[in-house]
Amino acid sequence: xxxxxxxxxxxxxxxxxxxxxxxxxxxxxxxxxxxxxxxxxxxxxxxxxxxxxxxxxxxxxxxxxxxxxxxxxxxxxxxxxxxxxxxxxxxxxxxxxxxxxxxxxxxxxxxxxxxxxxxxxxxxxxxxxxxxxxxxxxxxxxxxxxxxxxxxxxxxxxxxxxxxxxxxxxxxxxxxxxxxxxxxxxxxxxxxxxxxxxxxxxxxxxxxxxxxxxxxxxxxxxxxxxxxxxxxxxxxxxxxxxxxxxxxxxxxxxxxxxxxxxxxxxxxxx
Amino acid sequence: xxxxxxxxxxxxxxxxxxxxxxxxxxxxxxxxxxxxxxxxxxxxxxxxxxxxxxxxxxxxxxxxxxxxxxxxxxxxxxxxxxxxxxxxxxxxxxxxxxxxxxxxxxxxxxxxxxxxxxxxxxxxxxxxxxxxxxxxxxxxxxxxxxxxxxxxxxxxxxxxxxxxxxxxxxxxxxxxxxxxxxxxxxxxxxxxxxxxxxxxxxxxxxxxxxxxxxxxxxxxxxxxxxxxxxxxxxxxxxxxxxxxxxxxxxxxxxxxxxxxxxxxxxxxxxxxxxxxxxxxxxxxxxxxxxxxxxxxxxxxxxxxxxxxxxxxxxxxxxxxxxxxxxxxxxxxxxxxxxxxxxxxxxxxxxxxxxxxxxxxxxx
Numbered sequence: 001x002x003x004x005x006x007x008x009x010x011x012x013x014x015x016x017x018x019x020x021x022x023x024x025x026x027x028x029x030x031x032x033x034x035x036x037x038x039x040x041x042x043x044x045x046x047x048x049x050x051x052x053x054x055x056x057x058x059x060x061x062x063x064x065x066x067x068x069x070x071x072x073x074x075x076x077x078x079x080x081x082x083x084x085x086x087x088x089x090x091x092x093x094x095x096x097x098x099x100x101x102x103x104x105x106x107x108x109x110x111x112x113x114x115x116x117x118x119x120x121x122x123x124x125x126x127x128x129x130x131x132x133x134x135x136x137x138x139x140x141x142x143x144x145x146x147x148x149x150x151x152x153x154x155x156x157x158x159x160x161x162x163x164x165x166x167x168x169x170x171x172x173x174x175x176x177x178x179x180x181x182x183x184x185x186x187x188x189x190x191x192x193x194x195x196x197x198x199x200x201x202x203x204x205x206x207x208x209x210x211x212x213x214x215x216x217x218x219x220x221x222x223x224x225x226x227x228x229x230x231x232x233x234x235x236x237x238x239x240x241x242x243x244x245x246x247x248x249x250x251x252x253x254x255x256x257x258x259x260x261x262x263x264x265x266x267x268x269x270x
Numbered sequence: 271x272x273x274x275x276x277x278x279x280x281x282x283x284x285x286x287x288x289x290x291x292x293x294x295x296x297x298x299x300x301x302x303x304x305x306x307x308x309x310x311x312x313x314x315x316x317x318x319x320x321x322x323x324x325x326x327x328x329x330x331x332x333x334x335x336x337x338x339x340x341x342x343x344x345x346x347x348x349x350x351x352x353x354x355x356x357x358x359x360x361x362x363x364x365x366x367x368x369x370x371x372x373x374x375x376x377x378x379x380x381x382x383x384x385x386x387x388x389x390x391x392x393x394x395x396x397x398x399x400x401x402x403x404x405x406x407x408x409x410x411x412x413x414x415x416x417x418x419x420x421x422x423x424x425x426x427x428x429x430x431x432x433x434x435x436x437x438x439x440x441x442x443x444x445x446x447x448x449x450x451x452x453x454x455x456x457x458x459x460x461x462x463x464x465x466x467x468x469x470x471x472x473x474x475x476x477x478x479x480x481x482x483x484x485x486x487x488x489x490x491x492x493x494x495x496x497x498x499x500x501x502x503x504x505x506x507x508x509x510x511x512x513x514x515x516x517x518x519x520x521x522x523x524x525x526x527x528x529x530x531x532x533x534x535x536x537x538x539x540x541x542x543x544x545x546x547x548x549x550x551x552x553x554x555x556x557x558x559x560x561x562x563x564x565x566x567x568x569x570x571x572x573x574x575x576x577x578x579x580x581x582x583x584x585x586x587x588x589x590x591x592x593x594x595x596x597x598x599x600x601x602x603x604x605x606x607x608x609x610x611x612x613x614x615x616x617x618x619x620x621x622x623x624x625x626x627x628x629x630x631x632x633x
Contacts, residue, residue, distance in 0.1 A: 171367035174334055177354040178361040179381030179432065186355075194371060 035252060042245040049242050060246035070247060073231040077211050080142060080227060084149035084210035085203045091150060092157040092202065099158075100165050111158075118155045126219040133220055140222025148220055149210040156209055157202040160266065164198030197265040204262035208255050285310040285468045286331070286436060291340030293326055293492075300326050302492045304340070308436070308470060313462055315471045315479040318489030319515070324472045325440060327489070331470065332438055333357050344435060355384075360429030360467075364441040366421045368413035374424050375400065375409040381432040399427040402461060419450045426458070430465060439471045443478065455481050476516055480504070488512050504553075509631050513551035519629075520557070520601050522550045526630060538573055542630040549631045554604035556627030559591065560620040564611030573628070575621040577601060579613045593619060 044053025138144030176186035214229035284307040316324040333354035403423040496512035507513035524533035560566035577593040
């Protein structure tokens with residue numbers, strides 16, 4: 001009896017499992033294939049990007065480091081990403097405490113505001129920023145780009161910090177205070193200490209979001225400011241420089257490493 | 271309220287003295303003119319339903335909230351102006367509030383470190399506290415690796431390590447299952463006996479209050495409905511709220527004149543200084559049942575109330591029988607299992623209450 005009832009269920013289960021497996025495999029392949037392809041192509045030789053490559057070697061990598069074209073954009077990207085991460089934390093940290101630990105009136109509105117950059121289409125947002133920045137003479141300036149990138153990075157930073165702060169119970173601070181710790185000692189020794197991995201993680205995510213950003217820089221960078229993503233876009237506009245495969249690979253590996261680090265830091269507390 | 275405290279003489283020096291304490295949140299009055307003396311070494315429980323103000327009172331004592339008015343004196347010193355860190359109190363939270371990044375030993379050492387104990391004294395004190403709560407073998411563990419009961423023991427050891435004047439406990443057993451709760455009750459009692467610390471304990475569980483406390487303050491809507499030993503609150507409640515909340519008593523309306531209680535058309539002689547409209551409390555175990563199948567042979571004068579059985583269920587050693595009186599008001603009887611014949615829903619019965627089973631109250 002039970003066998004009869006179980007059998008059809010098991011057949012459906014098996015079929016759906018195969019189908020599900022295929023779907024997952026297809027999705028993963030679709031997501032990873034371009035990345036894998038770039039990785040393979042970066043070790044090719046010759047003047048054109050083609051598959052399979054004419055030969056194998058580290059030509060593309062040596063070219064990046066010897067040509068001198070990539071150095072300045074890379075440095076600028078690092079610089080802007082660093083200030084963006086610092087700035088996003090400077091805005092995000094107090095914001096998160098106001099949202100989660102205070103009774104500030106209108107804090108829901110503030111939270112909505114912080115997440116606005118996610119909701120608004122990025123090119124529309126960039127057009128709006130262009131209008132504002134041109135009034136303020138911020139077009140083509142580093143601090144202008146940093147400001148735009150901070151707005152862009154803020155949602156991620158706020159999410160990382162607030163999910164972590166929500167897990168740190170306010171009672172911990174109160175417990176420390178009843179045990180004789182001053183408010184500042186309880187805050188630094190307990191709350192901030194527990195939040196520290198999330199702060200570092202938020203820093204990395206802020207850094208990545210700026211380092212990888214190509215839309216705002218195109219709208220707001222003017223002629224003079226060329227970050228790494230901008231340089232890659234520019235270089236494929238007229239002719240494809242094969243070296244970008246090597247650059248893309250490095251970028252990919254670097255960002256993946258930072259992402260993994262940031263994620264590991266978030267989980268570290270548990 | 272009669273003065274029948276078990277602790278008297280030198281012990282009776284109040285450790286904490288509260289006078290006219292009140293607290294309002296906006297328009298709502300959460301605490302109304304609270305007076306309370308907590309004696310040194312006493313275990314006092316604040317018991318009440320949720321929203322009765324018990325946790326607010328505890329948080330004001332701890333310094334997490336400020337009172338809207340009144341005095342808060344610890345050994346004669348006004349502590350209401352002090353920060354939580356300056357009040358020399360210890361606190362155990364319902365969610366334990368252990369520091370997740372510190373080991374068990376480091377958690378216990380936290381208050382000692384803040385107080386700048388020297389190395390040797392700190393280590394001795396931590397070892398002693400670990401021994402008191404029986405967790406020496408887990409000293410190097412992180413709190414997340416411990417069970418709920420073990421975490422609560424760490425919280426207790428941590429709060430007592432620096433020998434606070436008063437230990438505050440906010441529903442510390444609320445998150446534990448029943449068997450563990452009973453075990454922890456005994457351990458808390460044991461630790462209280464060994465350390466002699468003054469304890470103010472908040473709970474909504476009357477059994478916990480009964481087992482642990484020297485005195486219980488029963489709170490209702492921001493005031494003390496009763497403040498006495500568990501025995502007195504249980505056997506001689508001073509009002510209907512205490513009778514219902516603390517001992518699940520039945521409360522009947524009556525009038526009293528010249529030592530004769532007029533109740534449900536009957537006259538029962540009682541000893542009470544009251545007169546006029548009164549309330550009568552009857553604990554479920556002090557009433558007997560007489561049914562057609564199992565007629566009780568009551569001796570002497572007793573209150574007899576006709577009623578219909580509404581429901582019956584087993585509590586364990588006792589069974590609880592819910593009845594409806596003729597006017598529809600409910601009445602509960604508890605009796606030892608097997609002490610009477612079986613009863614069924616719809617059975618006619620007579621509730622029999624001897625005069626000794628009645629407590630006359632003003633309201």
